[in-house]
Amino acid sequence: MMRTDWRDHDWQLIHTAPQSPTLHMALDDVLTHEVGAGRRAPTLRIWEWAAPAVVIGRFQSLRNEVDGAAAQRHGIEVVRRVSGGGAMFIEPGNTITYSIYAPQSLVKGLSFQEAYAFFDAWVLEALGELGIKAWYQPLNDITSEGGKIAGAAQVHRGGAVLHHVTMAYDIDAAKMLDVLRIGREKLSDKGTVSAAKRVDPLRSQTGLPREAVIERMVATFRRLHGLSDDDLSAEELAQAEALALGKFGSPAWLADVA
Amino acid sequence: MHGEYKMPGGKLVVVDLEVRDGRFADVQLSGDFFLEPDSALEAINRALEGQSEHADEAALAASVRDALATDVMMYGISPEAIAVAVRRALHKEPAA
Numbered sequence: 001m002m003r004t005d006w007r008d009h010d011w012q013l014i015h016t017a018p019q020s021p022t023l024h025m026a027l028d029d030v031l032t033h034e035v036g037a038g039r040r041a042p043t044l045r046i047w048e049w050a051a052p053a054v055v056i057g058r059f060q061s062l063r064n065e066v067d068g069a070a071a072q073r074h075g076i077e078v079v080r081r082v083s084g085g086g087a088m089f090i091e092p093g094n095t096i097t098y099s100i101y102a103p104q105s106l107v108k109g110l111s112f113q114e115a116y117a118f119f120d121a122w123v124l125e126a127l128g129e130l131g132i133k134a135w136y137q138p139l140n141d142i143t144s145e146g147g148k149i150a151g152a153a154q155v156h157r158g159g160a161v162l163h164h165v166t167m168a169y170d171i172d173a174a175k176m177l178d179v180l181r182i183g184r185e186k187l188s189d190k191g192t193v194s195a196a197k198r199v200d201p202l203r204s205q206t207g208l209p210r211e212a213v214i215e216r217m218v219a220t221f222r223r224l225h226g227l228s229d230d231d232l233s234a235e236e237l238a239q240a241e242a243l244a245l246g247k248f249g250s251p252a253w254l255a256d257v258a
Numbered sequence: 259m260h261g262e263y264k265m266p267g268g269k270l271v272v273v274d275l276e277v278r279d280g281r282f283a284d285v286q287l288s289g290d291f292f293l294e295p296d297s298a299l300e301a302i303n304r305a306l307e308g309q310s311e312h313a314d315e316a317a318l319a320a321s322v323r324d325a326l327a328t329d330v331m332m333y334g335i336s337p338e339a340i341a342v343a344v345r346r347a348l349h350k351e352p353a354a
Contacts, residue, residue: 058293059288059289059290059291061272061274064274084290085292086269086290087290112331139268139333139334140292140334258286
């Protein structure tokens with residue numbers, strides 16, 4: 001397998017109407033598989049959320065990470081994703097989430113640390129154009145002078161790699177801390193959270209609406225790597241809906257690490 | 259019993275376990291690390307299950323390493339970090 005470059009691929013953009021948390025989990029699974037099988041060209045997907053959610057990492061303990069009663073009280077669905085990494089607190093409009101589904105050839109020979117930074121280099125450039133001096137903080141964070149902006153996670157599967165990222169646009173920190181159990185050992189990471197009412201590095205540092213930030217990010221990706229507008233195929237959507245209902249919506253998957 | 263260890267330069271490694279008749283039982287590794295394939299999590303839990311509560315960190319780390327197939331990828335976690343989290347669970351050491 002030869003190392004490939006971004007421009008060796010015909011990048012597709014998927015940015016649809018808001019979808020449910022379990023469908024997002026399933027779409028990452030299906031689209032990674034489709035790119036790995038060569039049935040779909042490498043793709044950038046921007047997520048829109050139809051409902052609030054806590055998304056825990058593949059290996060996080062459900063009971064250690066989430067206050068189930070608080071989540072229920074706030075009407076927040078808890079789902080588990082396919083990748084490792086930490087919990088995300090999502091309310092529609094409070095974050096910017098995207099997935100990149102790429103052939104593994106794109107990061108062939110790179111260390112994990114290099115591969116994480118490689119996949120988000122275009123984002124750092126977009127943030128720079130928006131006036132935010134941001135940089136990669138290993139292992140898997142994008143940070144800025146105004147604090148942590150984003151966390152990334154990767155999964156490798158059948159010739160493809162999924163790299164997905166959630167960026168904090170404007171998060172209600174009090175509600176987040178009510179729902180997520182962030183322990184002492186972890187707080188060193190999120191130290192800015194406890195002092196702030198909102199975690200809003202993207203909103204406060206750009207002064208732009210979320211939609212405008214997304215538009216600028218997509219434009220940067222398009223300019224650097226090329227990007228055609230695409231949509232989910234009927235078959236991809238049907239597969240994802242079945243997986244959302246079966247696997248990702250099941251109590252067994254959610255509590256797989258109790 | 260519950261132990262947490264933030265691996266330097268890595269991620270949070272958490273171990274929950276019981277001790278029955280001097281041996282580990284109901285071992286559950288968790289955290290915000292990266293591990294592939296994901297079935298390696300169960301392999302690690304099984305490797306620790308039944309170990310003596312007196313096993314030292316080097317022995318625990320070796321047991322974990324021996325249980326992992328050569329194609330397992332770890333990022334932000336290591337056999338040594340898992341062993342530290344186990345010892346912390348046993349000693350109820352305060353989180354660093």
